[in-house]
Amino acid sequence: MNMKGGLGKQRALVLLIAAFACLIVFDAAFAARKRTVRPRKQTVDQRVYLQHADELMYDAYGPHPDAQFVKGNVAFMHKGMHLTCDSAYFYEESNSFEAFGHVHMWQGDTLSLTSVDGYYDGNNEMAHAWKNVVMKHRGETLYCDTLDYDRMYGIADAYGSNRIKLTNKTEVLVADWGRHFTEDDHSEFFYNVVLKNDKGLRIETDTLYHYNKTSMAHAVGPSVITQKDSKVNSTDCWYNTKTEKSELYGRSTVYNGAKEITADSLYNDDNTGISEGFGNAIYHDTENKNMLLGDYCIYNNNTGNGYATINALGIDYSQKDSLWMHGDTIKIRTFYINTDSVQREIYCYHHVRAYRNDVQAVCDSLVFHSKDSCMTMYKDPVVWTQGSQLLGEEIKCYFNDSTIRYAEVLRQALSVELMDDSIHYNQISSRDMRAYFKDGILRENWAVSNVKVVYYPIDEADSSIIGLNYTETDTLKMYLTPEKKLHHIWMCKNVGTLYPLTQTPPEKHKLPTFAWFDYMRPVNKDDIWVWKPKTAGLELKEEKRREAPKRVPKKQNP
Secondary structure, three states, rough: OOOOOOOHHHHHHHHHHHHHHHHHHHHHHHHHHHHHHOOOOOOOOOOOOOEEEEEEEEEEOOOOOOOOOEEEEEEEEEEEEEEEEEEEEEEOOOEEEEEEEEEEEEEOOEEEEEEEEEEEEEEOOOEEEEEEEEEEOOEEEEEEEEEEHHHOOEEEEOOOOOEEEEEOOOOOEEOOHHHOOOOEEEEEEEEEEEEEEEOOEEEEEEEEEEOOOOOOOEEEEEEEEOOOOOEEEEEEEEEOOOOEEHHHEEEEEEEEEEEEEEEEEEEEEEEOOOOEEEEEEEEEEEOOOOOEEEEEEEEEEEOEEEEEEOOOOOOOOOOOOOEEEEEEEEEEEEEEOOOOOOOOOOEEEEEEEOOOOOOOOEEEEEEEEEOOOEEEOOOOOOOOOOEEEEEEEEEEEEEEEOHHHHHHHEEEEEEEEEEOOOOEEEEEEEEEEEEEOOOOOEEEEEEEEEEEEEEEEEEOOEEOOEEEEEEEEEEEEEEEOOOOEEEEEOOEEEEEEEEEEEHOOOHOOOOOOOOOOHHHOOOOOOOHHHHOOOOOOOOOOOOOOOOOOOOOOOOOOO
16 A cells, blocks of 8 residues: 555645635635625716707818707706707717807706806816806896806806896895805905895995895995995995894994994994994084094984993084083983984083083083083082182083083082182182173172182282182172172171281181192193092082981870
């Protein structure tokens, strides 16, 4: 028996069995892998299909040797887009065609494009239409001479020798050139753009971005917007054509008749009449002749009410001389607006400083009424006119066309007049006081209740001071000449002493309540911005009024 031959056969058998086992395992693994492989994505057919034509011709020696000429009810299709026309040159190799006569392209029920002639490139998905082009997309219709439509990016460029026009249910927009985006349904228009709607809105601008879904129009460049009785000048405006609200940037102005407001940025609502300005805001009423300024300002044109704060300034120039008022906050209230009896109140409060050529004032809060031209000052007020100073718990000043005509000081009244020598002061203190002016000069001074007077009579011969007259009385009426000299005086029962100037007791030169606050006085309209408080300890403390004694009922005998 041959041993080597037997071993060889055994080895061959083992190898055959091992190979068969490996084949089984590999086949099982391949089958398992084949079951888990995802199906490949289907590729989109890029070819342009000619669906129908009544006639088809081909001329290898004609002007279009690479084209098929089709006519009569021609219909093409490409990636969900359909196109019909009267005739066309179909370039099958370049996947494009030229269409002539009654060209109509549409895609679903959202987009439709019609023109006289057109061209379509299937490889780049670009359509070119000209002559009487009309594009309809989601409620909007675009009219132009020529249009290029990029299907891949959803961009339509409209232009031509005539102005383009975009319309929807409520708006009409015209421009020299424009672009429409079908994906997010917005448009961009350039050069001589005009937008109008059925609510009377008109926007004239250089560049306009129109968003149909949100009803927003963004005007860029010098723009004029008119709506009802309002007008807007802006270089950067966002306007909601549905709500009639606008956001204005780049130093814009809103006009409402004789009233206007200007600011770095503005928010305007044509329905409510409210304009809100931020950054160097200026409200101006040219009819009633007043202005309101501040870094924040809001005004309601329907009610005539306004508000300004942060560097607030109020100016009233309805009289011959302008009144300038500064405070932390200024408010305007209007009554009987849009009538011949219109009235206004101006409220200025906290750290108030006011300036007119004939009168200056400092107080905590102030109210000015246009009805009687009265300015009322509260909480430690001080008023200056010419060389006179008035102070008390509350001061009312009444003005005529050009100057102050009457002032009333209530409670703790004090009048101080600096004499020409700039050393001595004529003084009157009382509970209440009235001062009458003519041509801005104090002519009468009435003092009521607990009156005390320090007065320096003048020798008319040499204008020297004769002495000091100290008087106490209940009621005093003092009449002065235009040269501010005493004309005559009236008072009820009084007690007084005339001291020679050299023999006057030092304590008699000034009343117990004497105070001179010339360092607080505004020297011009620019000085009202600097707050100058009273020296500590000189603040006027309000006197509390005594309550009337209560009647105690008598005890009844049992």
